[in-house]
Amino acid sequence: MKYLTLFILLIAALWASPQSAAKHYSYRPIRTITTDLNNDDRLDTIVLISSLKRKNDFDKISISLSGYCKTVFKARDFWTEVDSNFLVSNKNTVHSKLLFIKKTSKQAVILLFGEIDGAGYRGEFSIINIENNHIKMAFDPFNDGNEEPDIESPVTLTDLERNDRLCFIYKSMGEIERQVEGGDIGTYTPFFVYPVDDFCRLSVPLTKKYNEDHYVFAGIKPSEKIRIFYPNNGGKPRVWKK
Numbered sequence: 001m002k003y004l005t006l007f008i009l010l011i012a013a014l015w016a017s018p019q020s021a022a023k024h025y026s027y028r029p030i031r032t033i034t035t036d037l038n039n040d041d042r043l044d045t046i047v048l049i050s051s052l053k054r055k056n057d058f059d060k061i062s063i064s065l066s067g068y069c070k071t072v073f074k075a076r077d078f079w080t081e082v083d084s085n086f087l088v089s090n091k092n093t094v095h096s097k098l099l100f101i102k103k104t105s106k107q108a109v110i111l112l113f114g115e116i117d118g119a120g121y122r123g124e125f126s127i128i129n130i131e132n133n134h135i136k137m138a139f140d141p142f143n144d145g146n147e148e149p150d151i152e153s154p155v156t157l158t159d160l161e162r163n164d165r166l167c168f169i170y171k172s173m174g175e176i177e178r179q180v181e182g183g184d185i186g187t188y189t190p191f192f193v194y195p196v197d198d199f200c201r202l203s204v205p206l207t208k209k210y211n212e213d214h215y216v217f218a219g220i221k222p223s224e225k226i227r228i229f230y231p232n233n234g235g236k237p238r239v240w241k242k
Contacts, residue, residue: 025050025051025052025053026051027049027050027051027060028049028050028051029047029048029049030048030049030050030055030058031047031048031058031096031098032045032046032047032048033045033046033047033048033094033096033099034046035093035094035101037063037065037101037103037108037130038065038068038108038130038133039103039105040066040067042066042067043066044063044064044065044066045062045063045064045066046061046062046063046064046099046110047061047062047064048060048061048098048099049061049062049072050078052078054080056080056081056097056098057078057079057080057115058075058078058079058080058098059074059075059077059078059079060072060073060074060075061073061079061099061110061112061128063110063128063130063135065130065133065135068133069133069134069135071135073126073128073137073140075112075114075124075126076124077114077123077124078114078115078123078124079098079099079112079113079114079124079126080098080113080114080115081097081098081113082097082098082099082100082111082113083113083116083154086100086113086154086155087100089156090102090156090157093108099111099112099113100113100157102157102166104159104164104165104166105164106131106164106165107129107130107131107164107165107166107196108129108130108131109127109128109129109130109157109166109168109196110127110128110130111125111126111127111154111157111168112124112125112126112127112128113125113154114126116152120152120173121150121152122150122151122152124140125139125140125151125154126139126140127139127140127168127194127196127200129196129197129198129200131197131198134198136198138196138197138198138199138200139168139194139196139200150172151170152170152171152172152173153170153171153172153173154168154169154170155169155170155171155191156168156169157169157196160193160195160206160210161195161206165195165196165197166195166196167193167194167195167196167203167206168193168194168196168200169191169192169193169194169210170191170192171189171190171191171192172189172222173189174186174187174188174189174222174228175187175224176230177227180229182231182232182233183229183230183231183232184229184230184232185227185228185229185230185240186227186228186230187222187223187224187226187227187228188216188218188219188222188223188224188226188227188228188239189222189228190207190211190215190217190218190219190220190221190222191207191210191211191214191215192207193206193207193210204220207220208220214236215236215237216228216236216237216238216239218239226239227239227240228240
């Protein structure tokens with residue numbers, strides 16, 4: 001009986017070993033994209049690289065500027081398809097759903113989207129800035145180890161100040177609490193504006209102005225205590241004071 005038990009344990013160990021190894025995959029390129037990233041009329045190369053099982057997930061990106069440099073970035077978790085609602089209102093420079101690129105005469109910016117879980121939390125979100133023939137991971141809160149707000153709802157990447165510097169704009173997801181005549185009452189969820197450079201930090205003045213123009217400004221932080229009236233006719237929201 002003793003030897004039978006040892007034999008069973010040995011067989012179980014041998015069976016478990018290849019099963020465990022099967023969970024690990026070698027890095028492999030899953031998509032190659034060519035486009036001019038630095039306005040020199042030469043094609044540059046972006047390679048999306050994955051060690052993951054699902055075909056549209058990847059955890060490395062290689063960017064090569066023709067005649068200049070090559071840089072590889074690795075995700076802490078993984079990147080995946082760009083949010084479909086973001087692509088509805090933002091035109092992608094390249095024909096791909098796995099990353100978003102927009103250019104000006106000054107820079108090219110790449111957005112990489114992580115997956116959103118069932119509770120609405122995003123696993124990863126990264127911004128790469130390409131400027132002066134230099135490639136920089138400008139915004140990657142998970143890899144930086146910084147306490148960064150969850151990028152739940154990316155809104156747009158736009159030249160907000162008309163100076164060829166793109167700004168990334170996002171907002172958090174709020175809640176609608178009840179209906180009233182003419183609209184809904186919900187929580188305060190402001191927009192946030194990040195001018196994209198090599199540091200990509202929140203701009204409080206631009207954030208304030210953008211909310212005043214497009215939403216309502218009642219402070220820099222989302223709040224469940226501040227109630228906002230959202231008109232049914234699509235009009236501009238306002239603070240609910242009743």
